[in-house]
Amino acid sequence: MKDAVEGVPAPSAKLAGSLLFAQLPTSPRVSRSDSRPEGQTGPPPTARATPALFCNSQNGSVAYSGQRASVIEFSSPGKSAAARDQTSAVHSSGGDVLRVSVLGSGTSMGVPTPGCHCAVCKSSDPRDNRTRPSILLSYSGHNVLVDTTPDFRFQALRANLEHLDAVLFTHSHADHIMGLDDIRPYNLKQRCAIPIFASGDTLAVLRRTFAYVFEEAPPGSTVPLVELREITGPFDIFGLRIQPVPALHGPSPVLGFRAGAFAYLTDFSSVPPESKLLLAGLDHFVLDALRYTPHPMHSNVEQSMALVDELRPRQAWFTHICHDLGHQAANDRLPENVRLAYDGLTLEVDL
Ligand SMILES: [Zn+2]
Ligand SMILES: [Zn+2]
Ligand SMILES: [Zn+2]
Secondary structure (H helix, E strand, O other): OHHHHOOOOOOOOOOOHHHHHHOOOOOOOOOEOOOOOOOOOOOOOHHHOOOOOOOOOEOOEOOOOOOOOOOOOOOOOOOOHHHHHHHHHHOOOOOOEEEEEEEEOEOOOOEOOOOOOOOOOOOOOHHHOEOOOEEEEEEOOEEEEEOOOOOHHHHHHHOOOOOOOEEEOOOOOHHHHOOHHHHHHHHHHHOOOEEEEEOHHHHHHHHHHOHHHHOOOOOOOOOOOEEEEEOOOOEEEOOEEEEEEEEEEOOEEEEEEEEOOEEEEOOOOEOOHHHHHOOOOOOEEEEEOOOOOOOOOOOOHHHHHHHHHHHOOOEEEEEOEOOOOOHHHHHHHOOOOEEEOOOOOEEEEEO
8 A cells, every 4th residue: 555655645625626736746756667679560669769758758748749639439339328418518618628438347357247148248238248447538639548458459449549648557457457468559550658657566566467578578579668657646647637546455555546527446445534535526436336245355336325425526437347237227226426337438527
């Protein structure tokens, strides 16, 4: 827990939106810059020559000079009228907007679960088809991914993800990291390293799990090209202030992330009081609610409802959902301000 908590400021009386971030300290400490050649396919990325930075960053500030379109449209029927209505109700000012795309809303085994023939796994409702948990933050032409699930390749194709600018990791469990290898197409297309932000503990697991990324690559091989950045407190990515929200996932630390009036907190079983203060005044809150019955590592529906009642976001969305919850049936039991997330759900909040 120490790595995750370290650097998180004392709670402020003004926690909503940009007011929160305007009072917080700046960039994270860079633990290591590690650039690897991508092998035989194409010329070396420019990031090799400037290993501390990436993709046209200038003077130490992380910013692209290019004009990257940020059109993320799912072809999945999961993008329903209900979701569009929800987003349009929130997005109205015409200023900078953070668009949140739920790439995956399922638990670690996904739904349907292989070998299972339960009603939810056999459901014809596309919202019951849940890939592993991940979201994409899109703003000002940038795309920041939260976690690289084993389904990342599929999710990127489904979302028409044209470019990828950074990855945040919540923690190091397999359902959140095992798609890291699939960022390689973006390395090649963008010809640069992709920065990865995570706690020190998570970075250590990434280095161990993906040792081939950080060792001398055999000639001709293609490996992810990344730069590791340890999260020790609030940090900026492309002008967006990210507030880490430490929580516990069973005995292990996990990070949620807040940006403006949006927060994502997956894979948690308890939230310490100081982190609850960081989750005040939210418009949209996407949080773990694995199932109805208790679980030692995850918040269940009842526990997550209690947290929603305490924090009072305008709208809460449950994610990391297992096959115990059918989408429609579960929603019918929830209050209007709480819905199940689903693959393809998009939300927008003003920045
Ligand atoms: Zn998980
Ligand atoms: Zn099932
Ligand atoms: Zn986990």
